[in-house]
Amino acid sequence: MLHPPAAPDDASDALFGLDALSPTAPDPASGAGPLFRDSAAARRLLPVRQIHAEPAAAASPRGRQVIGRFPDARLIEVDSHWRIPGLHGNEGNVERWVRVKGETLVLGEKKTLTTRPNGRSADWIAPGPSNGCALACAYCYVPRRKGYANPITVFTNIDRIIAHLGRHIARQGPKPEPNQCDPEAWVYDIGENGDCAVDALISDNTADLVHAFGQWPTAKASFATKYVNPDLLALDPRGRTRIRFSLMPADDSRLLDVRTSPIADRIAAAGDFLDAGYEVHFNFSPVVVRPGWETAWSELLQHLDDVLPERVKRQAAAEVIMLTHNRELHEVNLGWHPRAEDVLWQPGLQQAKRSQNGALNVRYRNRVKAEAVDTLRGLVAARTPWLRIRYAF
Numbered sequence: 001m002l003h004p005p006a007a008p009d010d011a012s013d014a015l016f017g018l019d020a021l022s023p024t025a026p027d028p029a030s031g032a033g034p035l036f037r038d039s040a041a042a043r044r045l046l047p048v049r050q051i052h053a054e055p056a057a058a059a060s061p062r063g064r065q066v067i068g069r070f071p072d073a074r075l076i077e078v079d080s081h082w083r084i085p086g087l088h089g090n091e092g093n094v095e096r097w098v099r100v101k102g103e104t105l106v107l108g109e110k111k112t113l114t115t116r117p118n119g120r121s122a123d124w125i126a127p128g129p130s131n132g133c134a135l136a137c138a139y140c141y142v143p144r145r146k147g148y149a150n151p152i153t154v155f156t157n158i159d160r161i162i163a164h165l166g167r168h169i170a171r172q173g174p175k176p177e178p179n180q181c182d183p184e185a186w187v188y189d190i191g192e193n194g195d196c197a198v199d200a201l202i203s204d205n206t207a208d209l210v211h212a213f214g215q216w217p218t219a220k221a222s223f224a225t226k227y228v229n230p231d232l233l234a235l236d237p238r239g240r241t242r243i244r245f246s247l248m249p250a251d252d253s254r255l256l257d258v259r260t261s262p263i264a265d266r267i268a269a270a271g272d273f274l275d276a277g278y279e280v281h282f283n284f285s286p287v288v289v290r291p292g293w294e295t296a297w298s299e300l301l302q303h304l305d306d307v308l309p310e311r312v313k314r315q316a317a318a319e320v321i322m323l324t325h326n327r328e329l330h331e332v333n334l335g336w337h338p339r340a341e342d343v344l345w346q347p348g349l350q351q352a353k354r355s356q357n358g359a360l361n362v363r364y365r366n367r368v369k370a371e372a373v374d375t376l377r378g379l380v381a382a383r384t385p386w387l388r389i390r391y392a393f
């Protein structure tokens with residue numbers, strides 16, 4: 001069994017190069033068949049026309065891989081992936097919000113590699129392989145730091161990210177006792193600021209992380225997704241990657257989860273992902289309180305009970321996350337998707353809380369939230385009694 005490298009975390013050199021991380025994504029020449037990411041459906045989601053790139057990121061092996069995948073895209077040099085004039089923080093992009101997400105990519109290097117404690121969904125939040133997303137969920141908090149349009153930034157120094165993680169995992173040693181994150185492994189969320197299944201349409205960053213965690217016996221990767229990318233089935237996670245399919249009633253998803261895979265497809269994929277060696281959990285997230293929400297969730301849970309194979313049920317667990325929202329995002333959404341705000345912005349049910357950076361966040365009032373969590377727990381107990389709720393928040 002391979003153990004993670006144990007060099008000090010402040011070493012800036014990578015412990016192994018990208019070549020050493022293979023096998024990564026399946027190679028069509030290997031006989032595994034064509035990759036989904038080369039299909040017309042994937043190209044429709046990501047018809048990339050311009051790539052903004054830091055020079056070092058463009059010159060890196062991962063950067064060259066991404067640029068090579070989109071040979072018709074215009075390459076634009078930028079000083080920093082954080083400050084791209086005309087792309088980030090530009091209110092004019094609100095009308096083009098969805099187009100920008102599909103037609104634009106950014107290549108950058110992740111400069112600060114920090115793993116933060118979490119304790120809810122995961123033990124640790126890892127430095128992710130990307131920032132931004134090609135999907136366009138109306139409640140998404142990921143764009144909060146880059147302004148309105150936030151297409152995917154691919155971090156090309158994935159070797160350094162993996163080396164950092166290896167050292168962090170080595171320092172922890174074995175997990176001393178079970179907790180709700182996992183009974184035996186330290187769980188690292190690798191997808192805090194994006195969707196790793198979508199990232200896998202662009203580069204091998206997700207594949208490299210899945211492969212690396214497959215070799216670390218004391219740790220487990222975890223990411224939530226709203227996209228079914230069948231290319232991930234060809235990887236070899238060895239039970240060390242937890243994929244969390246995010247679910248909500250299909251009517252809510254059609255309104256709020258713009259560009260994502262249909263809810264029924266996410267549920268139908270669970271058995272395949274388990275058979276491919278993933279652990280499969282579910283995120284009930286976000287739970288949106290609106291007229292009829294209890295009935296809609298009851299039907300969703302009944303559907304889970306009806307269609308999921310027993311082997312999925314035996315290992316499944318779920319997180320429940322009530323909607324939080326934010327005044328800035330509310331105002332942005334009014335510019336491109338006002339119907340979503342009819343259900344997301346409910347001042348009569350929500351209370352405001354000023355965050356440390358001055359943003360005005362809203363969440364359901366304490367009593368509304370407590371009652372909704374109780375209701376959902378009751379529905380789970382009645383419809384899917386096999387489903388352990390890891391936490392409700």
Ligand code: SF4
Binds near residue numbers: 140193
């Ligand atoms: S899939 Fe996740 S990261 Fe992407 S837009 Fe939706 S909530 Fe945001």
